[in-house]
Amino acid sequence: MAESGRCDLAPLSDQRVQDWLEAAEADADRRGLPELKPALRRIAQATARLRAADWNNLVLSSED
Amino acid sequence: MDHLSTLPITALSKRIRDRTTTSEAVTAACLERIAQDNSRLNAFITVFGESAMVNARNADLEIRAGNDRGPLHGIPVSLKDLIDVSGTPTTAASRVRQDSVARRDAPVVTHLKEAGSVLIGKCNLHEFAYGATSDESAFGPVRHPGDPTRSPGGSSGGSAVAIATGMCVASIGTDTGGSIRIPSAICGVVGLKPGHREVSSTGVIPLSWSLDHVGPMARSVDDAWVLFNAMRGDARPRLEAPPSTLHCRLGVPRAYFLDVLDDEVRARFEEAISRLRAAGADVEDVWIPHAADTASVYLHIVAPEAAAYHAHAIERHPEAYTPNVRLRLESGRYVLAEDYVRAQRGREVLRREVDAALDGRNGLLLPTVTIPAPIIGASELEIAGRTRTVRSLMLRLTQLFNLTGHPAISLPAGLTSQGLPCGIQLVGALGGTQRLLALARACEHQLG
Numbered sequence: 001m002a003e004s005g006r007c008d009l010a011p012l013s014d015q016r017v018q019d020w021l022e023a024a025e026a027d028a029d030r031r032g033l034p035e036l037k038p039a040l041r042r043i044a045q046a047t048a049r050l051r052a053a054d055w056n057n058l059v060l061s062s063e064d
Numbered sequence: 065m066d067h068l069s070t071l072p073i074t075a076l077s078k079r080i081r082d083r084t085t086t087s088e089a090v091t092a093a094c095l096e097r098i099a100q101d102n103s104r105l106n107a108f109i110t111v112f113g114e115s116a117m118v119n120a121r122n123a124d125l126e127i128r129a130g131n132d133r134g135p136l137h138g139i140p141v142s143l144k145d146l147i148d149v150s151g152t153p154t155t156a157a158s159r160v161r162q163d164s165v166a167r168r169d170a171p172v173v174t175h176l177k178e179a180g181s182v183l184i185g186k187c188n189l190h191e192f193a194y195g196a197t198s199d200e201s202a203f204g205p206v207r208h209p210g211d212p213t214r215s216p217g218g219s220s221g222g223s224a225v226a227i228a229t230g231m232c233v234a235s236i237g238t239d240t241g242g243s244i245r246i247p248s249a250i251c252g253v254v255g256l257k258p259g260h261r262e263v264s265s266t267g268v269i270p271l272s273w274s275l276d277h278v279g280p281m282a283r284s285v286d287d288a289w290v291l292f293n294a295m296r297g298d299a300r301p302r303l304e305a306p307p308s309t310l311h312c313r314l315g316v317p318r319a320y321f322l323d324v325l326d327d328e329v330r331a332r333f334e335e336a337i338s339r340l341r342a343a344g345a346d347v348e349d350v351w352i353p354h355a356a357d358t359a360s361v362y363l364h365i366v367a368p369e370a371a372a373y374h375a376h377a378i379e380r381h382p383e384a385y386t387p388n389v390r391l392r393l394e395s396g397r398y399v400l401a402e403d404y405v406r407a408q409r410g411r412e413v414l415r416r417e418v419d420a421a422l423d424g425r426n427g428l429l430l431p432t433v434t435i436p437a438p439i440i441g442a443s444e445l446e447i448a449g450r451t452r453t454v455r456s457l458m459l460r461l462t463q464l465f466n467l468t469g470h471p472a473i474s475l476p477a478g479l480t481s482q483g484l485p486c487g488i489q490l491v492g493a494l495g496g497t498q499r500l501l502a503l504a505r506a507c508e509h510q511l512g
Contacts, residue, residue, distance in 0.1 A: 020398075020400070024398045027398075033391075033394060035387075035391060036391055036394055036395060039391050039392065039394075039395035040395055040398060042363075042395075043363065043367070043395055043398065043399065046359065046360035046363045046364065047360070047364070047399075047400075047403055049357065049360040050357070050360045050361065050364055050403055050406050050407060050410065051403070051406065053354070053357050053360075053406070053410055055354070055409055055410055055413045056406060056409070058413075
């Protein structure tokens, strides 16, 4: 299995991402897809990083 | 390596024209190799044996009659089985596509046919191109030609194996996060990801519509050049002799890109730098400030785009996907729209940073893949003191340039002590694919 979830994953510091992950994992259970959870945890890690990126505070324009 | 089917396009084209061989003989040699090796390596899903021989004989007749269409005329070329060829199945290496027969040629196929190439078959791949190891396929795993217990990389793994073993002379692949460059590096061939949208992706099953690129895989940069131009409708590109010295400025983005590397891959890369410097290249370090954000940006684009394409099929036939590809697709359905938008903003930041790193330079230089061919089925490896997924190690050095759209090419750069190929990657400016090919040709000449 490619996404076993055994790799080092830091704890999530973003509460909104933690809430998203809990909801997504509950949905995976409801759909009978518990094997989806490692992939969802990996997305959560990436989402926390994405949301913490400094470009979210920048205004991009074609002139920048 | 004197078997006809292992020669490059440029050499075969000359031999066909001076009548020391024929397209029929070259095509027969490729089919012989397929008959000999395909059951072991699993590179092809469909072989156009009979029609390829008919087309090869016709090419010989046309060339003898003076109707020479250019260097691809009479050359056996394969296609990744994501690309439509009229009247034949496009399987995407998936049971989901069972009985799907293409109604028309993809434009890239039309151009190859107009250039006179002999289509020899459709190559195996990672299912729907959603993986970098080519071991998750409804047709079984593609195997590395140097060690069949290892992966040839992917997703265009069958194409790379077919070229490396003489089952075809060149191939057409697709690259969404490195799927041309990764197997090219791991199998010791040349692979070009052109600039975004430079080659039509119409008639090619998408993985991620905004990241997908279609490009050539071949035995030399000259061959990739011939194919790239033919794929865009120019069957007769003008080739010039490579320069004897290398007067260029290359930037090496060390931070992030060289942080996680297999020791032997690092050694081959540093040797390549030394050789290029000795040939006259000015090689200096450059910095891409947000490079470490590449994987998170990439994931939030590729996953929902792939999920959107597969939404209908995965509802109806979830069991028809291989288990891991199904999970990747399912996970993409959970990505929020706001994060997709954040990723698109990050993508623009990264594009500008790559542009800045290229400013005043002819190209960027980095390894293509962090590791040599992994064992088939391995999901994780320990490298640089941490356990990492094979998937992340495979994609780490290539996916940035799918996000930014810059053209990038992988060249062979020596072997590990176990005889496994390593690759180096050159990245060019947006709109500069022809210049990148010229640079790659000069570097290839120096690297031998």
